[in-house]
Amino acid sequence: MAAEKIPYKIYLSEEEMPRTWYNVRADMKNKPAPLLNPATGQPMGYEDLRPVFCDELIRQELDNDTREIPIPDEIRHFYKMYRPSPLVRAYCLEKKLGTPAKIYYKFEGNNTSGSHKLNSAIAQAYYAKQQGLKGVTTETGAGQWGTALSMACAYLGLDCQVYMVKCSYEQKPFRREVMRVYGASVTPSPSTTTQVGRRILAEHPGTTGSLGCAISEAVEKATTTPGYRYVLGSVLNQVLLHQSVIGLESKAALDKYGVVPDIIIGCAGGGSNLGGLISPFMGQKLRGEQDYRIIAVEPASCPSFTRGKFAYDFCDTGMVCPLAKMYTLGSNFIPSPNHAGGLRYHGMSSVLSQLYHDGLMEAVAVEQTKVFEAAEEFARVEGILPAPESSHAIRVAIDEALRCKETGEEKTILFGLTGTGYFDMVAYEKFHNGEMTDTIPTDAELEASFARLPQVPGQD
Amino acid sequence: MAAEKIPYKIYLSEEEMPRTWYNVRADMKNKPAPLLNPATGQPMGYEDLRPVFCDELIRQELDNDTREIPIPDEIRHFYKMYRPSPLVRAYCLEKKLGTPAKIYYKFEGNNTSGSHKLNSAIAQAYYAKQQGLKGVTTETGAGQWGTALSMACAYLGLDCQVYMVKCSYEQKPFRREVMRVYGASVTPSPSTTTQVGRRILAEHPGTTGSLGCAISEAVEKATTTPGYRYVLGSVLNQVLLHQSVIGLESKAALDKYGVVPDIIIGCAGGGSNLGGLISPFMGQKLRGEQDYRIIAVEPASCPSFTRGKFAYDFCDTGMVCPLAKMYTLGSNFIPSPNHAGGLRYHGMSSVLSQLYHDGLMEAVAVEQTKVFEAAEEFARVEGILPAPESSHAIRVAIDEALRCKETGEEKTILFGLTGTGYFDMVAYEKFHNGEMTDTIPTDAELEASFARLPQVPGQD
Numbered sequence: 001m002a003a004e005k006i007p008y009k010i011y012l013s014e015e016e017m018p019r020t021w022y023n024v025r026a027d028m029k030n031k032p033a034p035l036l037n038p039a040t041g042q043p044m045g046y047e048d049l050r051p052v053f054c055d056e057l058i059r060q061e062l063d064n065d066t067r068e069i070p071i072p073d074e075i076r077h078f079y080k081m082y083r084p085s086p087l088v089r090a091y092c093l094e095k096k097l098g099t100p101a102k103i104y105y106k107f108e109g110n111n112t113s114g115s116h117k118l119n120s121a122i123a124q125a126y127y128a129k130q131q132g133l134k135g136v137t138t139e140t141g142a143g144q145w146g147t148a149l150s151m152a153c154a155y156l157g158l159d160c161q162v163y164m165v166k167c168s169y170e171q172k173p174f175r176r177e178v179m180r181v182y183g184a185s186v187t188p189s190p191s192t193t194t195q196v197g198r199r200i201l202a203e204h205p206g207t208t209g210s211l212g213c214a215i216s217e218a219v220e221k222a223t224t225t226p227g228y229r230y231v232l233g234s235v236l237n238q239v240l241l242h243q244s245v246i247g248l249e250s251k252a253a254l255d256k257y258g259v260v261p262d263i264i265i266g267c268a269g270g271g272s273n274l275g276g277l278i279s280p281f282m283g284q285k286l287r288g289e290q291d292y293r294i295i296a297v298e299p300a301s302c303p304s305f306t307r308g309k310f311a312y313d314f315c316d317t318g319m320v321c322p323l324a325k326m327y328t329l330g331s332n333f334i335p336s337p338n339h340a341g342g343l344r345y346h347g348m349s350s351v352l353s354q355l356y357h358d359g360l361m362e363a364v365a366v367e368q369t370k371v372f373e374a375a376e377e378f379a380r381v382e383g384i385l386p387a388p389e390s391s392h393a394i395r396v397a398i399d400e401a402l403r404c405k406e407t408g409e410e411k412t413i414l415f416g417l418t419g420t421g422y423f424d425m426v427a428y429e430k431f432h433n434g435e436m437t438d439t440i441p442t443d444a445e446l447e448a449s450f451a452r453l454p455q456v457p458g459q460d
Numbered sequence: 461m462a463a464e465k466i467p468y469k470i471y472l473s474e475e476e477m478p479r480t481w482y483n484v485r486a487d488m489k490n491k492p493a494p495l496l497n498p499a500t501g502q503p504m505g506y507e508d509l510r511p512v513f514c515d516e517l518i519r520q521e522l523d524n525d526t527r528e529i530p531i532p533d534e535i536r537h538f539y540k541m542y543r544p545s546p547l548v549r550a551y552c553l554e555k556k557l558g559t560p561a562k563i564y565y566k567f568e569g570n571n572t573s574g575s576h577k578l579n580s581a582i583a584q585a586y587y588a589k590q591q592g593l594k595g596v597t598t599e600t601g602a603g604q605w606g607t608a609l610s611m612a613c614a615y616l617g618l619d620c621q622v623y624m625v626k627c628s629y630e631q632k633p634f635r636r637e638v639m640r641v642y643g644a645s646v647t648p649s650p651s652t653t654t655q656v657g658r659r660i661l662a663e664h665p666g667t668t669g670s671l672g673c674a675i676s677e678a679v680e681k682a683t684t685t686p687g688y689r690y691v692l693g694s695v696l697n698q699v700l701l702h703q704s705v706i707g708l709e710s711k712a713a714l715d716k717y718g719v720v721p722d723i724i725i726g727c728a729g730g731g732s733n734l735g736g737l738i739s740p741f742m743g744q745k746l747r748g749e750q751d752y753r754i755i756a757v758e759p760a761s762c763p764s765f766t767r768g769k770f771a772y773d774f775c776d777t778g779m780v781c782p783l784a785k786m787y788t789l790g791s792n793f794i795p796s797p798n799h800a801g802g803l804r805y806h807g808m809s810s811v812l813s814q815l816y817h818d819g820l821m822e823a824v825a826v827e828q829t830k831v832f833e834a835a836e837e838f839a840r841v842e843g844i845l846p847a848p849e850s851s852h853a854i855r856v857a858i859d860e861a862l863r864c865k866e867t868g869e870e871k872t873i874l875f876g877l878t879g880t881g882y883f884d885m886v887a888y889e890k891f892h893n894g895e896m897t898d899t900i901p902t903d904a905e906l907e908a909s910f911a912r913l914p915q916v917p918g919q920d
Contacts, residue, residue, distance in 0.1 A: 007474045008540035014467045080468035081843045110570050112845040154840040174885035180892050380614040383541045385572040422882040425634035
């Protein structure tokens with residue numbers, strides 16, 4: 001179909017919205033490694049996980065076989081408040097770059113949480129509610145996940161307790177207020193409200209916190225408060241399952257116009273957006289139906305894929321969580337405080353880690369000043385002010401499009417625009433004032449962190 | 461058509477987007493009164509306005525006869541980046557309220573400016589560019605208009621100088637950064653960069669500013685800088701013309717499903733959103749084709765319609781602008797500093813003023829604490845965090861829906877959700893902390909302000 005026929009924004013109808021999530025694990029030959037009990041080194045089963053997670057979510061977490069999992073009606077109703085999200089043809093960016101490449105982005109920022117996180121938040125809150133729980137605890141870094149969970153909980157009438165990484169809590173005071181609009185309680189982490197928080201504060205006074213640390217606190221709070229469970233916005237298999245709605249909608253929208261992407265690009269922190277975006281395309285690739293270049297983009301200051309180790313590690317700094325096999329910088333790794341671009345997690349989804357390990361996708365690390373340059377260039381021509389996290393994908397999409405300009409190739413690029421940057425203006429201000437710097441961990445720093453990886457039988 | 465068939469969000473296709481703006485003045489029997497030259501008391505013609513406004517925009521300003529004005533292709537291209545905007549059926553709000561009323565809202569917040577202002581910003585910037593100008597000046601209150609104009613100017617490569625009402629500048633530091641992303645320069649008003657600013661600062665030291673004052677500064681800057689003109693985000697006839705795209709899309713979306721609203725509600729500051737939303741419906745009403753209840757909602761602390769005088773007045777505090785006939789509180793009126801809800805302008809669009817004067821629409825004033833209560837209730841069920849300005853309309857839509865609940869009437873309510881409140885978290889914080897109060901000007905205050913209205917021949 002001629003390019004002229006493709007609208008600026010492709011919207012599916014509500015009826016065309018997926019009725020099932022797609023579980024990419026069903027098509028993986030090498031399944032992601034199971035979670036291990038840190039005390040015994042044994043795989044964790046359904047019963048082991050029940051004190052921490054909601055029952056139905058554990059079933060989804062452990063299910064490596066069911067390809068399609070139905071989306072409950074109540075979740076679909078909620079989705080309809082902000083989905084289907086638009087697949088945008090970046091005509092203005094293409095023109096500005098003078099590239100023959102065709103660029104599409106799936107924009108997940110048109111909701112108050114400002115990102116794709118809401119897709120899994122409503123699912124997790126729904127199953128917690130179904131189980132008759134009183135509330136949930138969680139952590140949040142940049143704040144999107146906490147806001148998303150607050151929104152989902154407000155909608156369903158669940159209590160919501162959020163541990164927010166301290167540096168984000170301080171850099172983004174307004175995020176806290178948004179969560180309050182939705183009735184959540186927000187605590188900066190590390191805090192004195194948990195044993196693990198107090199321990200981390202004692203060991204690292206003045207720390208600006210990390211996602212791994214906030215996770216520890218939220219897990220402790222959930223497991224010590226009756227009627228509560230812990231929920232997590234990324235990394236877990238279940239989250240990638242829920243986020244598959246991004247990829248399924250993207251693929252349906254492209255299919256409608258007969259467009260097949262050559263390159264699919266997503267930012268990667270814990271992997272929720274990237275895993276969701278690529279899932280149906282990766283499924284085709286795994287089944288040998290179609291090939292795609294798939295690129296994970298991560299910050300050079302927190303480079304799990306490109307410089308991490310594929311090993312069992314703790315999901316949290318406090319080492320209270322199960323062990324997951326993943327690309328990791330070590331659960332003690334905390335990115336340099338000058339890092340403003342989100343994607344601060346030390347590890348990576350086990351599913352994506354396995355796929356990367358098996359050579360099914362690439363990864364590239366980018367520096368944050370280059371990321372903000374791309375963000376501003378994008379904002380000025382496409383109108384949308386992107387989140388720093390999303391801007392990692394923009395950076396590489398622009399780089400790939402400029403490569404096409406050199407070679408004259410008319411490649412089709414799809415990237416995930418996970419959200420908006422309205423609450424990231426402190427970071428943009430630093431960038432404008434020339435105060436933003438790049439910091440890359442040294443090899444010695446990483447080696448020191450790797451040396452503290454847990455001992456697991458059979459692991460290198 | 462059965463209610464079940466109506467989706468949560470009605471999206472028109474890009475092809476269904478209006479190709480012409482609708483000029484409601486063409487259908488008005490009593491035309492809005494002309495702008496007057498304050499020195500001579502004579503109506504201002506094309507040549508009189510040229511030092512201030514762009515040529516084509518003056519033509520639109522003065523044109524009371526042409527019903528349909530074509531939207532240039534380049535503006536339509538820009539519109540396609542964020543339009544058509546969704547018309548949302550508020551199923552969740554209806555359920556929460558337990559009302560038999562059917563509630564729809566036209567949501568204009570899905571763009572980085574966060575409001576409908578972009579619809580006119582791109583039009584005004586386009587005509588400035590066409591005229592070969594170097595840049596434009598403007599004022600902004602809540603910040604949406606300044607952001608919108610910055611975005612439009614960045615897209616077209618025009619310089620953009622924004623005078624921002626000082627209290628907003630201080631309450632919304634991040635708005636300034638968003639404008640900087642789009643390359644605009646932002647000055648808090650009153651400032652020392654203009655004669656009128658220096659005069660106002662001398663007369664009212666410590667003033668938190670007003671839109672009227674910022675307008676004076678922006679006009680002075682434009683008329684004293686070669687290659688610049690002044691543009692305005694509300695009040696003017698041309699702005700209502702551009703904003704008619706809101707109403708045209710709303711009507712097209714409703715028509716598609718055979719829905720006819722009984723009540724149409726919009727917030728009113730200068731009138732840009734309300735005027736745009738109601739225009740095609742008002743056109744039907746003026747032509748005797750259909751009747752609607754049309755309600756303007758304004759803050760009780762700045763009640764131009766409900767307590768103002770219908771008289772010729774200055775559009776700005778500095779009295780450098782033409783005189784407009786409108787409902788006004790007096791160009792010296794400045795709302796109490798505790799007022800957080802936007803809609804701070806002392807006057808009102810001449811078009812809407814005439815329509816109100818002729819009994820074609822109603823007006824109601826609401827207190828800000830009630831407005832924020834409605835905002836939070838709406839956010840929790842509909843997901844969107846609304847701008848304080850938009851929340852005025854939400855308040856009255858909820859009140860009307862609750863009235864339907866009492867009477868059992870199944871009325872159809874349409875309201876304008878002009879934008880999002882992501883940059884209004886200081887106000888939400890005050891509300892949450894119980895620090896928000898209501899202030900209503902006394903009759904004596906208003907009388908004192910009215911006493912300073914300009915003397916115009918033939919005016920009561």
